[in-house]
Structure formats: structure tokens, C-alpha cells
Amino acid sequence: MTKFDYDEEITFNSPAPGHWPEVSASDWNDAKWQLKNRVQTLEELESKLELSEEERAGILLTGTKLAAAVTPHFFNLIDPKDPDCPIRKQVIPRIEETWENPEEMSDPCGEDSHMPVPGLVHRYPDRVLFLVTDRCASYCRYCTRSRVVSGVSDQKLETQWEAAFEYLENTPTVRDVLLSGGDPLLLSDGRLEKILTRLHAIPHIQFIRIGSRIPIFLPQRITPELCDMLKKFHPLFISIHSNHPRELTCEVRDALGRLADAGIPLGNQSVLLKDINDSLDVQRALVHKLLLCRARPYYLYQCDLIDGSAHLRTATSKGVEIIEGLRGHTTGYAVPQFVIDAPGGGGKIPLNPNYVVSDNDSEVHLRNYEGREFLYPEVADLGKALLPSNR
Ligand SMILES: *Cc1c(COP(=O)(O)O)cnc(C)c1O
Numbered sequence: 001m002t003k004f005d006y007d008e009e010i011t012f013n014s015p016a017p018g019h020w021p022e023v024s025a026s027d028w029n030d031a032k033w034q035l036k037n038r039v040q041t042l043e044e045l046e047s048k049l050e051l052s053e054e055e056r057a058g059i060l061l062t063g064t065k066l067a068a069a070v071t072p073h074f075f076n077l078i079d080p081k082d083p084d085c086p087i088r089k090q091v092i093p094r095i096e097e098t099w100e101n102p103e104e105m106s107d108p109c110g111e112d113s114h115m116p117v118p119g120l121v122h123r124y125p126d127r128v129l130f131l132v133t134d135r136c137a138s139y140c141r142y143c144t145r146s147r148v149v150s151g152v153s154d155q156k157l158e159t160q161w162e163a164a165f166e167y168l169e170n171t172p173t174v175r176d177v178l179l180s181g182g183d184p185l186l187l188s189d190g191r192l193e194k195i196l197t198r199l200h201a202i203p204h205i206q207f208i209r210i211g212s213r214i215p216i217f218l219p220q221r222i223t224p225e226l227c228d229m230l231k232k233f234h235p236l237f238i239s240i241h242s243n244h245p246r247e248l249t250c251e252v253r254d255a256l257g258r259l260a261d262a263g264i265p266l267g268n269q270s271v272l273l274k275d276i277n278d279s280l281d282v283q284r285a286l287v288h289k290l291l292l293c294r295a296r297p298y299y300l301y302q303c304d305l306i307d308g309s310a311h312l313r314t315a316t317s318k319g320v321e322i323i324e325g326l327r328g329h330t331t332g333y334a335v336p337q338f339v340i341d342a343p344g345g346g347g348k349i350p351l352n353p354n355y356v357v358s359d360n361d362s363e364v365h366l367r368n369y370e371g372r373e374f375l376y377p378e379v380a381d382l383g384k385a386l387l388p389s390n391r
Contacts, residue, residue, distance in 0.1 A: 010285060010292075014250040018076030019048050028072075031221040035137065038069045045092070049080055058093035065308075067150035068093050070138045074217050077246055086244045086276040089312070091138055097308035103343075106147040106155075108304040110345025117167045119159025123347055127176035128168070131159055132195060136183040137217040140241075142271060142312050144304040144341070149182055157182070169202055176207040178239075185214035185221055189229050196233045208233055211269070213241040216248075219255035227262035236264055240295055243270045243277050245285040253293045260294040267298030270336070272322075278314045280325040287326065287334040297336035302351070305343050316340065316351060324353035328369025 017023050020037070027033040039045055042059045045068075051059075062068045070091045077087040107113075111121045111129075121129040134149050134157040143149055148157040168174055177199055184192065199205055214221050215238075230236055238259060242248060256266060268290050272278055277286065287297045300322070303313045319338040326335045339348040357365040357373060366374045 010245070010289060012248065012250045012253050012289075012292075015076035016073070016251070018072075020072050020076075023072075029220050031218055031223075034071045034073055034218055034220055037072050038138070039072070039075050040067070040069045048075070049078065049088075049092075051092075052083060054094045054096065055092050057095040058097055061095070061098050062093050063152055065097065065153060066093075066139055066141070066143055066146040067152045068139060069136075069150075071217050073219065073249075073251065074138050074247075077249070084275060086273075086282075087246060089276050090140055090142075090243060090273070093141060094311065096311040097141060099308060099310065101307075101310050104305050104307045104309065105343070106307055108144060108306050108343055109341045110343075111145070114345055117160050117163045119157060119161075120164045120167060122171075122174070123345065125173055127178065128174050129178050129180055130164065131157055131181050132179050132184050133157075133182035133186055135181070135186050137186060137214055137221070140213070140271075142273065142303055142306060142309050144306050145182075146306060165198055168199065168205065172204045175204055176209070177205055178209045178211060180211040183212050183214050183217075184210050185212040185226075189226055193229050196230075196236075200233050207235055207237070209237045209239060211239045211241070215240050215255045215259065216242050216252055219249075219251040222255035222258050224258065227258050227264075230259075230264060231262040234263060237267065238264050239267045239269050239298060241269050241271075242286065242290065242295075243273060244282060245289045248286075248289045248293055256293040256295055266293075266295035268295045268336070269299045269301065270297070271301045271303050272314055272319050272338075273303060273312050274314045276312070278318050278322075280322050283322045284326065284330065287336070288330070291331065291334055296333050299348070300336040300338045302338070302340040304341055320351055320353055323351075324369075327353065 016028055020028070039048065042056065045051060045059060059068055074087070074091065079085040114121050114123045116122050119131045121131070123129070134151055136149060139150055147153060147155045168177065179195070196208065199208055240256070260266060270277065270286065277283060290297055300319060302316055302319055303309055323335065323338045338351045340351060341348050355366055355368070357367055359365060361378065363375050363377045366376060368374065
């Protein structure tokens with residue numbers, strides 16, 4: 001394969017208005033219109049796509065598992081002629097989601113057992129994950145938090161707001177708060193501002209982050225007003241979630257530009273998904289396009305062992321192979337860290353290609369990205385050689 005096999009993806013397109021030819025530009029650009037017109041039911045889906053039996057059966061079973069919903073903006077990225085479309089597979093349910101595998105779990109990262117207060121996951125000593133809503137603009141079929149997200153399953157997210165703020169105020173070891181959910185940017189500007197104001201007022205909280213797929217699913221939500229509000233809370237970072245270069249449209253690029261112009265550093269988290277982005281060509285196009293959008297690839301996740309995800313999971317070696325194909329071959333800023341969020345709750349564990357051929361007390365034997373080998377002498381030897389007793 002040549003380096004630029006996927007080069008056609010390094011262009012920015014706008015799929016609008018696509019399936020909604022009658023819509024006015026002002027409605028299309030209104031986040032409320034996008035949310036109100038999400039594709040959610042079997043009838044709506046069938047009117048726009050030819051569904052397979054697996055998809056039709058999958059949609060009928062979403063009512064008690066994880067709701068189906070796709071914003072018009074994101075729905076237009078689906079190629080109706082391609083049954084294996086990488087966008088389609090992320091958001092259109094399939095019957096395989098109801099299949100059970102013994103290794104799968106409803107809470108694969110063991111979050112529920114690490115909550116000092118409902119809605120607050122405190123796994124690492126200095127930072128917490130704060131679940132501020134259970135709703136998203138669209139629902140990813142591999143959602144690691146599907147046990148509480150979308151509001152259709154038996155388990156509900158019951159964030160104890162006052163207790164959570166008090167816990168943070170009384171826990172000075174916490175210096176970093178990550179807002180997630182659900183998607184925090186689905187909250188109104190006013191609601192979000194209240195949460196950020198309360199966190200910002202805690203002296204030991206140095207750093208706030210928001211994890212959101214809204215810039216990808218609903219770029220219309222990234223208004224100048226939202227950006228003006230967010231920039232009052234610096235240092236504020238945002239982690240977006242994009243898996244495929246086609247998701248980075250003109251609208252998404254402009255929305256990310258508005259966030260970056262507000263001084264918000266942007267990182268991207270993607271999930272390695274079978275036949276969606278588990279190839280070097282797709283990942284290379286994705287990371288290059290992210291840099292054009294001023295977002296730095298942050299994590300590439302091995303897909304969590306969430307119930308009903310076997311059809312979307314890949315071998316861990318695939319992720320390592322992708323990182324090996326990027327590191328050294330392209331801009332260092334474009335290379336994410338491949339991680340596995342440890343099953344049961346050990347946190348994120350990095351997986352890296354091995355560049356150490358061998359090592360001993362005096363030297364380390366390395367290989368570079370091209371496979372050429374190099375020796376690096378250890379400093380201990382040098383130190384010993386300089387000691388008078390060694391002369
Ligand atoms: C991912 C995660 C964080 C943040 O981890 P970083 O490596 O700092 O991005 C914090 N808490 C929990 C529970 C997480 O899953």
C-alpha cells in the first residue's frame with residue numbers, strides 16, 4: 001500500500017443538507033433543530049436507508065439496552081450504498097449487540113465500584129471523572145457506559161450534585177476534574193456555566209476537562225456564545241471523540257477552530273473498531289486530518305469489554321501495529337497513545353511497540369522506526385570510567 005492510499009479523505013466536505021433537502025439553512029445550523037430531528041425509529045431509518053435483517057432486529061431491541069439516535073448532521077455521513085460504511089457501523093444498532101459473551105460486562109472499567117459519591121468516579125489519586133448527564137447527541141453502539149447512558153436501561157445515572165461538589169471541596173488531592181457522561185456539552189450554556197463556576201472556585205482544582213463527542217455529532221452546538229463562556233474557565237481542555245476521517249467535515253473543522261480560538265487545547269480519543277478504523281491507512285488519514293483541525297490525537301483505546309461488542313472488537317496487536325506504523329513515520333504530535341482501560345477497573349494501561357532489542361547494565365540495544373539498530377551506552381559506565389579508582 002502506498003502512503004497516500006487514503007488521501008482522498010484529506011479533504012473537507014459538507015454533507016448538508018443530504019436527506020433533509022427541504023430544511024432552511026437557519027434550522028440546519030440550529031443545534032435544537034438537529035436534536036429534534038434525530039433519526040431514532042425504525043420507520044425513520046427505513047425511509048432513509050436500506051436496512052439489513054441484522055440492523056432491523058437490532059433496532060427493535062434498543063428500547064431496553066441503549067437507545068438509537070443519530071443527528072441529521074452525522075446521519076448524512078453514512079454512505080447509503082455501502083453496507084459496511086464505517087459511519088453506519090458506529091451508530092446503527094445490530095442484533096449482535098444482544099449476543100452474550102462470557103468476557104463481556106455491563107461496567108467493563110469497574111466504575112460503579114470506584115464511586116465515593118454516585119456520579120463521581122475517583123480511580124486515580126489526583127483526578128476524578130464527573131458524570132454530569134446521561135444523554136448524548138447520538139449514541140455510539142460500543143458505548144462503555146451504556147449501562148446508564150440514554151435513559152432506557154434499568155440502571156440510572158443518579159449524580160448526587162451537592163455531595164459530589166462537597167467531596168471535591170473536601171478532597172485536596174484532586175487537582176483535575178474531567179466532566180463526562182453522557183455528553184456534558186448537551187447541557188445548556190447556563191447549566192454548564194454553573195457547574196464550571198463551582199469547580200473553578202475550588203482552590204486545589206487546577207485543571208478542568210470536558211470529554212465530548214458533540215463537536216463531531218453536533219458541531220452546530222459549538223456556538224460563539226458557548227466558546228465565550230468556556231474560555232472563562234481556563235485552563236480548560238476538551239477531549240473530542242472521532243474515529244474516522246470522514247467525520248471531520250467542514251462544519252466540524254470550523255467548530256473545532258472556534259474552540260481552539262477560545263484558547264481551549266483539543267485532544268482526540270478514538271476507539272479501535274473492527275472494519276471501521278482498524279487499519280493504518282484510515283488511522284493515518286484520521287490523525288493528519290485532526291492536526292488540520294487543531295486537535296491532537298490523545299488516546300487510541302482498545303475497545304472495552306462492554307456487553308454486545310464482540311463484532312466491533314479487534315486484536316490488541318492491531319493497535320500496536322498501527323502505532324508502530326505512525327511513530328517516526330509521521331509528525332510526533334499525530335501519534336496517540338494506545339491504551340487498554342483495564343477490565344474491572346485498573347485504569348488506562350499503555351501498550352507500545354517494543355523498540356528495545358536487548359539491554360544490560362552497560363548498554364541498551366535499540367531499533368528505530370525503519371528497523372535499523374543502534375546502541376546507547378548507559379550513563380553508569382561513563383560515571384565509573386571517570387572515577388579515580390577506575391583509572
Ligand atoms: C480516563 C480517566 C481519567 C483521565 O485519565 P487521563 O489519563 O488523565 O486522561 C480519570 N478518571 C477516570 C475514571 C478515567 O477513566
